[in-house]
Amino acid sequence: MVAAAVLPWGGGLPAWIDVPEGSKRAFMELKRRKVHRYVIFKIDDRREEIVVEKTGAPGESYDDFTASLPADDCRYAVYDLDFVSDDNCRKSKIFFISWSPSDSRIRAKTIYAVSKNQFRHELDGVHFEIQAIDPDDMDLEVLRGRASRT
Numbered sequence: 001m002v003a004a005a006v007l008p009w010g011g012g013l014p015a016w017i018d019v020p021e022g023s024k025r026a027f028m029e030l031k032r033r034k035v036h037r038y039v040i041f042k043i044d045d046r047r048e049e050i051v052v053e054k055t056g057a058p059g060e061s062y063d064d065f066t067a068s069l070p071a072d073d074c075r076y077a078v079y080d081l082d083f084v085s086d087d088n089c090r091k092s093k094i095f096f097i098s099w100s101p102s103d104s105r106i107r108a109k110t111i112y113a114v115s116k117n118q119f120r121h122e123l124d125g126v127h128f129e130i131q132a133i134d135p136d137d138m139d140l141e142v143l144r145g146r147a148s149r150t
Helices: 022-031 062-067 106-122 142-147
Strands: 039-045 049-056 076-082 090-099 129-134
Touching: 022 039, 022 049, 022 062, 022 106, 022 142, 039 106, 062 076, 076 106, 076 142, 090 106, 129 142
Parallel strands: 090 129
Antiparallel strands: 039 049, 039 076, 076 090
């Protein structure tokens, strides 16, 4: 486990959060083997690491995914969007979503914001990143619009 530094403003917030192999493996299973439609990650404060909270089977819908996100706490997620391009080709794009709803605690928002870039860097193969504070920020049509422009 990587040692956690303390941020300059105090409060014991770790500047470095460990990403265990199990979390990296879940992402690779989504990316390469299409075992998951989505993976939701949460920060385990006690162990100072990012762990898999939930995975979605390939047949699960986008509504299943969004319903799995808490209304009052932060999470990271990756979602594998399948779509048909304008030239009628089947494509897939992976989205990294940083979920930080308005009703979440300030401490959680801070920890997730500080560790986001480090975690995102661990996930090689993400095509798009979305910062969402309410469901409209990550509406399925928003994802489709972003994906279809490539």
